[in-house]
Amino acid sequence: LIPLVRKGSTAAAAALFDRYWQHAWKAAYAVTADRGLADDAAQEAMERAFGALDRFDETRPFGPWLKRIAVNRAIDHLRRQRRVEPVAEDHEAFHAWTIGDTADEDIRLWAVADAVAALGAGRRVVVVLHYWLDLPLEEIAGVLGLPVGTVASRLARAKDELRGALEEADRVL
Amino acid sequence: MSCAERSRRQTVSSELDRLLREGRNVLPEPHEETTDRARERVLAAVGQRRLRRARVASLAGVAVVAASVVLGLGAASTPSGEASKGPIGVGFLPEAGWYSLHAPTRAPSNRPQVAMAANVPFAGEDAVHGLAEPSALPYSTLTALPPRGIVIVASFVAASAEPWAASRHPKRRLPLRIADATPYIDSGTQVRPDDPLGQYQLRATVNRRHVDVQVYFGTPRPGPARLAAAQRQLDRLVVGSARTPPVTVKVAGSSSGAIVSRSVVDRTLVCPTAMVGGLYGIEARAHAGVRAGAAGWKQLPFAVVDTGNSGGRANTPELLANALAWITAGAPSSETSMETEWRSAPVRGSGTLGLSVGTCRTSKAAIALSSADLTGGRIGPLGERITCEGVRHVVVRVRATLEGPNVSASRGFLRTQATVPEARIAVRTTKGKKLVYADVRDSGAARLFAASSCEAR
Numbered sequence: 143l144i145p146l147v148r149k150g151s152t153a154a155a156a157a158l159f160d161r162y163w164q165h166a167w168k169a170a171y172a173v174t175a176d177r178g179l180a181d182d183a184a185q186e187a188m189e190r191a192f193g194a195l196d197r198f199d200e201t202r203p204f205g206p207w208l209k210r211i212a213v214n215r216a217i218d219h220l221r222r223q224r225r226v227e228p229v230a231e232d233h234e235a236f237h238a239w240t241i242g243d244t245a246d247e248d249i250r251l252w253a254v255a256d257a258v259a260a261l262g263a264g265r266r267v268v269v270v271l272h273y274w275l276d277l278p279l280e281e282i283a284g285v286l287g288l289p290v291g292t293v294a295s296r297l298a299r300a301k302d303e304l305r306g307a308l309e310e311a312d313r314v315l
Numbered sequence: 316m317s318c319a320e321r322s323r324r325q326t327v328s329s330e331l332d333r334l335l336r337e338g339r340n341v342l343p344e345p346h347e348e349t350t351d352r353a354r355e356r357v358l359a360a361v362g363q364r365r366l367r368r369a370r371v372a373s374l375a376g377v378a379v380v381a382a383s384v385v386l387g388l389g390a391a392s393t394p395s396g397e398a399s400k401g402p403i404g405v406g407f408l409p410e411a412g413w414y415s416l417h418a419p420t421r422a423p424s425n426r427p428q429v430a431m432a433a434n435v436p437f438a439g440e441d442a443v444h445g446l447a448e449p450s451a452l453p454y455s456t457l458t459a460l461p462p463r464g465i466v467i468v469a470s471f472v473a474a475s476a477e478p479w480a481a482s483r484h485p486k487r488r489l490p491l492r493i494a495d496a497t498p499y500i501d502s503g504t505q506v507r508p509d510d511p512l513g514q515y516q517l518r519a520t521v522n523r524r525h526v527d528v529q530v531y532f533g534t535p536r537p538g539p540a541r542l543a544a545a546q547r548q549l550d551r552l553v554v555g556s557a558r559t560p561p562v563t564v565k566v567a568g569s570s571s572g573a574i575v576s577r578s579v580v581d582r583t584l585v586c587p588t589a590m591v592g593g594l595y596g597i598e599a600r601a602h603a604g605v606r607a608g609a610a611g612w613k614q615l616p617f618a619v620v621d622t623g624n625s626g627g628r629a630n631t632p633e634l635l636a637n638a639l640a641w642i643t644a645g646a647p648s649s650e651t652s653m654e655t656e657w658r659s660a661p662v663r664g665s666g667t668l669g670l671s672v673g674t675c676r677t678s679k680a681a682i683a684l685s686s687a688d689l690t691g692g693r694i695g696p697l698g699e700r701i702t703c704e705g706v707r708h709v710v711v712r713v714r715a716t717l718e719g720p721n722v723s724a725s726r727g728f729l730r731t732q733a734t735v736p737e738a739r740i741a742v743r744t745t746k747g748k749k750l751v752y753a754d755v756r757d758s759g760a761a762r763l764f765a766a767s768s769c770e771a772r
Contacts, residue, residue, distance in 0.1 A: 147361060150508040155361040159354050167345040181345065185353040190592045192357050193770065197705050214593040254338045273332075274339035305331055 144204065148195055158204075159188065165205060166191075166212040172270040173216035175259050183219045187212035213275060213285060220263060257307045265300035268293055362458060362507070405471045405524070407432035408551040416453070432548050433466040457506045457531055464533035465545050469552060472525045479693075480525055487519035490550040491528060493542055500529055511535045521554040528552075578721050580668070582729070583682060583712040585745065586639045586675035589622035594704045597639070597742065598623035599751040599769075602654065602698025604645055604759030614696065615643040615662055616761040617653040618753035620711055620742050623702060635660050638728075639675060640713050642738035643667045644755040654698070666730030668715055668738060673727025675711065682712045684739045686752045691764035698761075703742075703750045703769035712741045 143161075146154030166187050171180035191198075191208045198207065258269055271277045271285065279297070283290040345353075405428050407415040416431040431437070431453060438455035456466060474481065487495070496517035505511050513532030520526070530545050537545075588595045601618035619641035635641060643653060647662035654660060719733030735757070742751040752764045765771075 150361065150505075152358050152362055152509050155358050156354065159357050163350060163353065164344060167349075168339075168342045171345075172339070172342060177346070177349075181349045181353075184345070185349075185356060186592065188353055188357050189360055190594070192361055194594060194704060196770075197768065211593040214590070218592070250334060251338055251341045254334045255341050258335070258338060269335065273335040274342075301328075301331060301335075304335070305328070308331065308334075 144195055144198065144200055147192065155192065158192075162205060162208050163188065166208050169209045169212040169275055170216040170219075172274050173213055173267055174220050175266065179219045180216065183215040184212055187215045190215070209275065210285075213271065213277075217267065217285065220267070253308060254304075257304050260307070261300055261303060265296050265303065268296045269300045269304070272297060359454070359458075362454075405469075405554055406430040406552075407467070407469070407548065408553060410434075410548050410551060413548055429468065429470045431466065431468045433464065434544065434548070435461065435464045435466075452506070452529075454506070457512065460507075460512060460531065460533040462533040463541070464531075465537075465541065465548070466531040467545065467548055468529045468531075470527045471554065472527075474520055474523050474525050477525060481520065484518045484520040484525040484527075487521060489521060489552065489554060490546075491517055491519055491521075491526070491552060493517065493530065493546045493549055496528070496530060506531065513537045513541075524554055526552075526554060578717050579714065580717055580722055580731070581712070581714040582670055582722075583678045583680055583710065584640070584670060584672070584675035585678040585680065585708055585710055586671065587708055588706055589637070591623050595707045596623065596702055596704035597621065597706065597709055597750070598700060598702050598772075599742070599753065599763065599765065600654070600698060600700045601694055601753045601755070601761045601763040603694055603696045603761045604755075605696045606759065607648075607650065611648045612645050612651045612759075614652055614654075615645045615647055615667070616755035616757075616759050617641065617643045617698075618738075618740055618755055618761060618763065619653075620709075620740060620751060620753075635665055635669065638669060638671055639709070640670045640711050640740055641668065642713060642715060642735065642740050642753070642755055644735045644737055645757040645759065646734040663732065666725075666728070666732060667735050668713065668717075668722070668731050668733075670711075670713060670722070670729040671727060672724065672729050678710060680710045680745075682710050682741050682743050683749075684712060684714055684741045684752070686762070686764040688749055689752055689764035689766055691752075691762065693760060693762050699763055700772040701751065701763065701765045701769045702772055703766065705768075706744050706750070708745045709750065710743050710745060714739050 143154045143158045147158055163184070167180055167184040170183035170187065171177065174180050174183060187208060191204075191211055198204070258266055261269065267286070268282060271282045272279065277285065279290055279293050282288075283293045286293065288296075407413075407430055409415045409432055413432050413434050414436055416433075416437055433453070433456060435456065437453055438459065452468060453466060460466060472480075474484070493515065496515040498513070498515055500514045500516045505514070513530075513535050515530040515532075517528040517530070518526070519528075528549070530549075532541055532545070534541070588597050597620055599618070599620050602614065602616065604612055604616040605614040607613035619635065620639045621635075621637040622639065623637065641653070643662060647667060649661075649663055651662045652660060653662055653665070715738030716736050717731055717733040718736060720731060721733070722729040722731045724730075735755075737754065737756045739754040740752070741749070743749045748766065750766050750769060753762060755761045
């Protein structure tokens, strides 16, 4: 698709967009925990990625590259908004209201997602980047501009906080 | 801690790790309207990107056209039959069933005007933004143009304002004939590659104006009926006589007759770039000068290379907060600014020339002050912006002639308040690849060139 998009094919661009838009948006939402910020960050990420396709190395996968751009844009938006405290919108949970085959498991995952959302932004971002977006600590340190040790301690403190919150909740831990 | 307690904690920890990893599966999805809006914007950008890149090679005409509108003229949409020759002196008298869009008031004679006509209604956003769009094309109308649709876009520049373009604009008489048009647009790409439009171009000098007409058909090969319909509307093109532009008066400095000491500043720096949106790069912007009457400048010709980052150094006007270097030319007054009015910096105080010694370090690297191998050209007062991504460090060279004091250090920059008759700036990568070249002169002219890997914004 990418060579076709480079040639100006809007059909190929539409296919590429449809394939990766949700990934970009979910990455942005995971970082910001705010639909408005995620909308803006994901859209900017897509525009930047498409705008830079001429310089994209086709031998590398598009998805991780886009995800990295989306994460960076989301963090930029988060910093700009100076949102130090959470996050989850009053009218909407951090998780999707869908129930899979194992309802109990889904309910546990909702509780986990909500507990992550309730973390302060500094800790939440580290958890999300590590567990949901699969970034190693060194890479998180690079994204956030923090020492690796600071990232590791934030992650440890976040897990302590999550453990405490989830142990209080029924049937989670 | 007992063994049992330690074992329980390990179990809880591994279960927490598992749940945290699985938690990503319950993230919500974006709303449909958000998705639709993002898709629309991305696809529109893809459609316009090639066209805009080509515009880098033809900055002169295009940027100048947009300037006339944004700098205070606005746009007017007139349904069929309501247009008039009116005060503007140029435009289309619409045929029955046609619509026209044009600047409603007379522009200053040194600024161009643009008018459009279509046999389909203009898209709403084109009616509002069409004339202000940097390329001065009604993109929304064009991308949705049906097979029977025709759009004619005409721009008008006083011939005296661009004597270098005279050879491209042969003298013709009204009505212009579509038979004289070329079936392609010079330096223009296909607006709608997936479903190509017929694109014709006709240039002429009429009543001391350079007239550029572009005719778009909803089908790539319009038949005789479509061509005749376009000709009927072209017959109703009005081109009033251009006024003689004001005499250029050189101000201050050498024009006063005083003896002014001249010196040359020639500095080369190596500068780090900044990561913006996950990509390292630089941004180059430039615009031509705009006079404020005969005695001074409202806006000096200007070029700047910066990191494009949103942060910046304190106590510096926002426009220059992230600058690696900037140049101007001409004698500023206390009212003279750089860049557009909505984001401007006063020249006095900021300096007519600046180099970021706080961010960069001096270098002995060789770098040519030349536009060779780059594309671009002369630009208008509204200016152009180019980004070059994928570079972590750049070599920046500034060379300028100064009338007055040389540069001195101030707030992280080497600056001067001296009048600059002419200045040049060049940027390359540390490995030697040329990226940007710009120059400005006290005539008000500015030129900007960039590598093909850079992108016009």
